[in-house]
Amino acid sequence: MRTFTGEEPLEFLVTRGARCSNSAAHLRLTRTRFLVDYREESVVPDKAFPLLRCVPAGTALGHMIRDLGREDAARDARWPVPDLSSLIPRLTPDFIRSVQVSDSLHQTLHLTEPGDPARLRDIPVDLAAAVIGETDVGAESPPETLLRLVVEDLAPGLCSQIPVWTPDGDLLTSADLGWEEAGVFLFYDGEHHLERGQRDHDSEVAAAIQHSGGRLLRVTAGQLRDLEGVRTLRARVRRLLGV
CATH class of the missing domain: 3.40.960.10 (VSR Endonuclease)
Structure with a gap:
């Protein structure tokens, strides 16, 4: 989501017992009991830094879409999109942003077709299917x-x-x-x-x-x-x- 605003936080997954109170404003430390599972599926984005491991694209996209469902007045101000649900019911601001993020991620990864909705973790299956169903790998900008x-x-x-x-x-x-x-x-x-x-x-x-x-x-x-x-x-x- 940093493609759209540099103020979006960077999420780190940590153990359930980790201390999260001292995290910086631009970071989000998320406790999870599934850290071992996340580690097993993680990838190394840069071979120069082998200890830096990230979740795969599907998991990252799922987490971004999940975050967009949280109320955030600051995000609404810095990333404005219209509420068109009275005209087209599915086009709420959260859903529009979710498709924008998905389009951007697919472009960044140079994918030639939308990914598998089943790979989007931690969000409802129907939401994952709806976002991927609206994804266009040819879209080159949020507008x-x-x-x-x-x-x-x-x-x-x-x-x-x-x-x-x-x-x-x-x-x-x-x-x-x-x-x-x-x-x-x-x-x-x-x-x-x-x-x-x-x-x-x-x-x-x-x-x-x-x-x-x-x-x-x-x-x-x-x-x-x-x-x-x-x-x-x-x-x-x-x-x-x-x-």
């Missing part, structure tokens, strides 16, 4: 994850990282999301898209898509900030899709 979650029910066939070619057949870029058969492509524009060079590139991308008969929509953070913005965005996407 892209959120964008996918708010439009994926509008039409079948939504894909991520769709190649965009120049009229000469050269690879120009990849659309963050889109319905390729329908010729509708979505791009999330972060702050760097305000730079002159990036704007020139974006214009070239738009021209290439339009040349092939496609349509594109550029989405900004403001359109994903709250329920009203998301409703408006979904209406625009529907019009492009003709649904």
Whole structure:
């Protein structure tokens, strides 16, 4: 979760009898009677430090999702996501963050398909299945994850990282999301898209898509900030899709 905020704690698993009162603010010492089990499945992330052992990715993801279920006003402030459950019941802030974390972990590990929900430890099986079921290994940023979650029910066939070619057949870029058969492509524009060079590139991308008969929509953070913005965005996407 440090991908999203550097203030998330680093968790250490310790024996049930360990003293935890002196842990630093950026650490969490978690007592567990299953420490032997965790050690048996642990991995060495860096061979230069053989004594440093970590839980495998599935366990780490399970623990991160578990932590997101805990109320934390400070986290809500530093990692804001909208509550969209009145529009799409599953899209609570905790669930959105869980999928963002899962997407990011899969990207970090260069995985080509979502992992096995059964490997996510210490969370309910149905929650693990729901998060992995929504995971997209092609999502390259938390806003892209959120964008996918708010439009994926509008039409079948939504894909991520769709190649965009120049009229000469050269690879120009990849659309963050889109319905390729329908010729509708979505791009999330972060702050760097305000730079002159990036704007020139974006214009070239738009021209290439339009040349092939496609349509594109550029989405900004403001359109994903709250329920009203998301409703408006979904209406625009529907019009492009003709649904």
